Amino acid sequence: AQSVTQPDIHITVSEGASLELRCNYSYGATPYLFWYVQSPGQGLQLLLKYFSGDTLVQGIKGFEAEFKRSQSSFNLRKPSVHWSDAAEYFCAVGPYSGAGSYQLTFGKGTKLSVIP
Amino acid sequence: EPEVTQTPSHQVTQMGQEVILRCVPISNHLYFYWYRQILGQKVEFLVSFYNNEISEKSEIFDDQFSVERPDGSNFTLKIRSTKLEDSAMYFCASSEALQGREYQPQHFGDGTRLSIL
Numbered sequence: 001a002q003s004v005t006q007p008d009i010h011i012t013v014s015e016g017a018s019l020e021l022r023c024n025y026s027y028g029a030t031p032y033l034f035w036y037v038q039s040p041g042q043g044l045q046l047l048l049k050y051f052s053g054d055t056l057v058q059g060i061k062g063f064e065a066e067f068k069r070s071q072s073s074f075n076l077r078k079p080s081v082h083w084s085d086a087a088e089y090f091c092a093v094g095p096y097s098g099a100g101s102y103q104l105t106f107g108k109g110t111k112l113s114v115i116p
Numbered sequence: 117e118p119e120v121t122q123t124p125s126h127q128v129t130q131m132g133q134e135v136i137l138r139c140v141p142i143s144n145h146l147y148f149y150w151y152r153q154i155l156g157q158k159v160e161f162l163v164s165f166y167n168n169e170i171s172e173k174s175e176i177f178d179d180q181f182s183v184e185r186p187d188g189s190n191f192t193l194k195i196r197s198t199k200l201e202d203s204a205m206y207f208c209a210s211s212e213a214l215q216g217r218e219y220q221p222q223h224f225g226d227g228t229r230l231s232i233l
Contacts (some may be wrong), residue, residue, distance in 0.1 A: 032219055034221060036224070041226075042226055043120075043122075043207060043224040043225050043226035043227050044159070044207065044209075044224040045224070046221050046222075046223065046224075049221050051219060090159065092159075094219065094222075102164075102219060103149075103161040103164060103172055103174070104149075104151070104159075104161060104222060105161070106158050106159040106160075107158065108157075108158050109158070
């Protein structure tokens, strides 16, 4: 069965600093990979996705992520963090199910705090 | 930008009562999903729905749960006899049809917080 590990429960960075949130997955084939962000009291907003092709994907809000098959990783990065980026970030994997629908398996999330 | 909308935002129910959580998926989407997030835990898949039937369901989605698309816009999750452990945030999501071989991302609503007393 597929699984997702986000090793960092909570990360604190200063505004303007760079950010990397780690995500490792376990799946037998190339998965479909996603990063979602959840602000307090809000739903899950899609930041970016990887299905195939270029392993460096760009997302919204200045985020990017790099798929590394050899490391089974899909780390999220941002060169300069803004105070509004404080939220919880979830990595998710969606394996091919043979149909148009697919179930997402989420990591436990990483809570990001930003120091002004 | 089109959104998935969920109502109510917060539902408080007595244990043993039935509850219906409502969702309006994005209008041109064909695949619908329910997930839940127990406080402090991972977001977990419950069920996916396509063409008026369940596509996949998890082991969490037992006989007390059911889903329905009663009309052209709503997608509902019914919990027949609620238990304390059903207290969670329930998220609805929807996605477009496949485009070629590329899956379309799931778009989530803001969730319904269900509190069982």
